[in-house]
Amino acid sequence: MPLFHRQLIATLLFACLSLAALGQPLRIVSEAWPPYIHEDNGVLRGLDYEAAQTVLQRLGVEVEWQLLPWRRCLMAMEQGQADGILGIFRTPEREASMLFAREPLSQVELVLFYAKANPHPFHRLADLHGLKIGVSAGYWYSDRAFRESTLFTREPAPNHAANFGKLVRKRVDLVINDRRGGHFVLAQTGLDKHVRQHPRVISRDRLYLALRRNAGFAALARRFANELRRFKREPAYAALQARYKTPAHARLAVRPENQTANH
Template sequence: MTPAKLTTALLLCLLLAQPAWAEQPYQIVTEEWAPYNYLDNHRLTGMTTDIVQAIMALTGDHFETMVLPSMRSSQVLRNRPRVILYSMFRTPEREPLYKWVGPIVEEAIYPYQLASAAPPLNSLEQLLQAPRVTTRQAGLIPDVLQAKGFTNLDKSAAENQQLYLMLVAGRTGVIVGDTAAGVAYYTRQLHIAPGTLRQVPVELYRSSLYIAFSRDSDDATVTAWANALQHLRDTGELARIQQRYQQPASP
């Protein structure tokens, strides 16, 4: 083979070659965040879990799902190829980092205090001056609160359940961490009587939840998932899944 032909052959091989990971299946990661994605008797369930499974039933995908701590799942999405993460708030800062499928559901975050607390808090100014506002150690919500000027944050809760236990035990006066659906779920799980908690009428954050794909993800796969989600929306199946997890706590 002449040098010219050898060079042409090498260039052709380089053009046709794909990265080693290109043939690997996608890895789905999620975290414990009820009622969207959580373990129930060691079985992964939740609103978004059901939606992701319904999407894969339509696309024919069978990707493995791992449940990881919040910070770890975000690191995997940022640093590993061919990763899908759910559920994630889509923010301006995150927008260019990932490819997005959604929205799945729009949610808001409010603070909560005991209904018996006196005086009741009703404004952002009162929240900023409260002795302590407890939230989780890491994640989007602590960052949002700090950006709003909260200097009274207690970020000692490693898990969502701790927020409610601390509030009921009198170890904090205000908690911030879950949507209304999440609060309903945890109060049921912890057998906190209806009416024990009061939602402070200050919306601290509102956004929509999405499925995030790592930037290297194939556009055809992302589009297939987006089309499948739209099919679930058009047929009413998306609303039916959402309603299963948005039922209020029984009195």
């Protein structure tokens, strides 16, 4: 049999196996991070979640969603307990085990937040000397100078709300978070009157949907990216963005500081 025919048969067989795998719901995990994805009275909502769900529905893919603390999301992907992860930064290290849909879901700006009662002037990295910065456990910060700096210490928290709770209690001096996401969490927890944001952007990055590499999802990743690009050109996507533009109507959803999200 010619080599071309053998390669064609192998490709078709692999495609059939992939489709068989997709006969089960696609298991996607993420961490609650409004306005990108969060739970509202038992219903999942959010800019990235609703965009991804719309695209996957158009592709005819049934999805089983689960919200977990971020480190558990990464572990679920590593152990094969999840097929995909929503709202993840793309890095060379992650690309070794994950297949990223090439079209990003959102763009984020990481900034520093401070308590009004305990301000810390910040213009350059040296201003952070000796401070304690609240970070999200397992998160990747793309600015290398910030990520590797030894000027300050990092204090991880189980979720975003806990980070801001520690900030107003002076258990950390500053918190790094996405500008839009941080303001949504503050509005939800009722802490927006006590916290402000430094204007300087530490780094900009993009959030993606990633699927398990070498699991037969390459075609799905390509189709997802193409359909997401089409969706972004539609009025429905503009309306979705407008709905999550500001946290003015964010619901109050206070969590005890020592309680991880049960998602």
